[in-house]
Amino acid sequence: MSAKVGWILMESPAVFVTLAVFFKGQHNHEIVPRCFLALFEAHYIHRTFIFPMGIKTGATRMPIVTAMMASLFNALNGYIQGRWISHYGYYPTQWLTAPQFLFGIVIFATGMLINIWADRLLLHLRASSQEKVYKVPHGGLFEYVTCPNYLGEILEWLGWSIMTWSSTGLGFFVSTVCFLGPRANAHHDWYLKKFSDYPQSRKSLIPFLW
Numbered sequence: 001m002s003a004k005v006g007w008i009l010m011e012s013p014a015v016f017v018t019l020a021v022f023f024k025g026q027h028n029h030e031i032v033p034r035c036f037l038a039l040f041e042a043h044y045i046h047r048t049f050i051f052p053m054g055i056k057t058g059a060t061r062m063p064i065v066t067a068m069m070a071s072l073f074n075a076l077n078g079y080i081q082g083r084w085i086s087h088y089g090y091y092p093t094q095w096l097t098a099p100q101f102l103f104g105i106v107i108f109a110t111g112m113l114i115n116i117w118a119d120r121l122l123l124h125l126r127a128s129s130q131e132k133v134y135k136v137p138h139g140g141l142f143e144y145v146t147c148p149n150y151l152g153e154i155l156e157w158l159g160w161s162i163m164t165w166s167s168t169g170l171g172f173f174v175s176t177v178c179f180l181g182p183r184a185n186a187h188h189d190w191y192l193k194k195f196s197d198y199p200q201s202r203k204s205l206i207p208f209l210w
Contacts, residue, residue, distance in 0.1 A: 025086025
């Protein structure tokens with residue numbers, strides 16, 4: 001299927017399943033759980049309805065099985081995260097001033113900004129080429145790592161795990177690292193093989209380290 005359709009199909013369960021589960025929780029009317037919901041939905045609304053609009057129609061294809069597997073993961077994870085923040089977790093209003101929340105939301109917001117910026121730059125590079133010609137991205141964090149978009153997403157869910165201070169949030173963060181880490185390595189190796197002049201100082205995912 002087209003990559004645009006695939007993105008929408010695989011990311012949309014995180015939007016709708018989380019919403020459906022959240023409003024069945026006993027704490028769904030409380031301010032902190034609703035703040036968590038707003039942050040979670042902000043990420044996935046962007047990933048589901050805004051990011052795919054930048055993909056050129058027919059430019060790339062996505063295997064149906066990939067979209068299906070990702071859709072199942074997002075449905076399950078949406079259920080787990082939504083159930084925790086609305087029902088099993090307890091977050092009084094004072095949690096808004098807790099160090100975990102304040103530190104976590106800064107990391108989450110930073111990661112989301114990095115993720116959106118890097119994705120837009122990559123989409124712009126692809127859109128500016130009339131043919132399927134690959135280019136080396138430059139500027140900002142691209143001078144230090146091959147995949148700042150992945151780094152941004154990992155930072156988002158690190159912030160989420162700290163904000164929610166939960167095993168469910170930690171599990172999501174760890175699964176994100178396990179999924180995006182190898183992908184970042186694969187992208188980095190591809191660039192090194194594709195471009196003889198690819199900057200040798202760039203790391204795959206974390207500046208100066210990885």
